[in-house]
Amino acid sequence: MDSNAYIGNFNVAVHLDLLKIGKHSSIARGNWITGFPTNTDSKHFSHQKDRQSNLIIGEHSAITKNHHIDCTNIIQVGNFVTVAGYSSQLLTHSINIELNIQDSNPITIGDYCFVGTASTILGGAALPAYSVLGANALLNKNFTTPYRLYGGNPAKEIKELPKEYKYFNRETGFVY
Template sequence: MRLAWAALMVVVPASLRRLIATRILGWDVHPSAYIGRSLIVVRHVTMGPDSGIGPFNVIRHLDELILERGASIATRNRIEAHPLAAVVFAHMKNRRATLALGPFAKITDAHEIDCSDAVTLGKHATIAGFRTQVLTHSLDLVRDRQTTGPVELGDRCAVMSGCILLSGTRVPARSIVSAGSVVTTKLTKELTFYRGNPAVEIRTLPETLKYFHREDLSDTERYYRAVEAAEARRDG
């Protein structure tokens, strides 16, 4: 039944999507949040003020999706947990199939994010560009069984296009991972530029970079208000 309501939300106007989300599915969606024409099959969704989920995303099999104030998921992203997670990962007692975006965090376009375990983005953290892969489950070749590990992005960090973040990894606050890099461990140094396969420290970054000082102003609010207005005009 949840899948049927999720499919219906793809085709109805924005005002009805919010109504289905709050009244029928029991999600916590702030009146200023925007839900685009995306397939969202998630047990529970929390969307704070001015947060937004754009069109053409597929978000499935998660226990929880959280977008705090001003956080956004743009378009054409595939965000899923393992569909048989309860069986495959029964031995992983602390696993959480969750995606949590802190205030003003952003996931841009056409990324693939595995949420078989928790993926967390801190305040103003960004998965930028296109086609980054975040993997929270992997095959333990020694024990010949699937395992999981959470992936964490610290406050105000940026992961650029075409990166791969493996299970159990971390990108520290106020750091940048160069396009095409592979993060295989918990990176530790803030104010650092990382690059390569595996990603290693390249140089220190200046604390004065404007990206590290973004203000708590929501471009998301203005953008999704415009999207919602355009959609309303199309729907007649």
């Protein structure tokens, strides 16, 4: 934890290789953060020699309440990000039905992103910097165009967002 970082009450974080929280960032309360450690003799994920069970949160970012964050693979949350509302799921692992194995892929959330309530982000997905993921969206692929609203099930680009929006130009993470 870096300076002025905060972890609230009733969070559970188990089986992680690394939990890193940047300056002025927070994990509110009631979140379930899990991983699958790399220092095990389990057959699960044995084909992924470089897999890391990490949650890395940048500076001035916030994960609010009651989310499920599966860090079987790396979840990278950028600077000035808000994972808002309740009940979002970030899930890095699943079953590969073609090969009949447990498999995992990283999740990336770019700088200055807003993730709406009850969203699901799957392994291999990326939300580009300066983007909004609408409430109840399913992000299941790697988007690359910034300054966009993404939403739906599965998520798609909905519209361009102005670069002048104050959320995208903050110098402190706290939103009044």
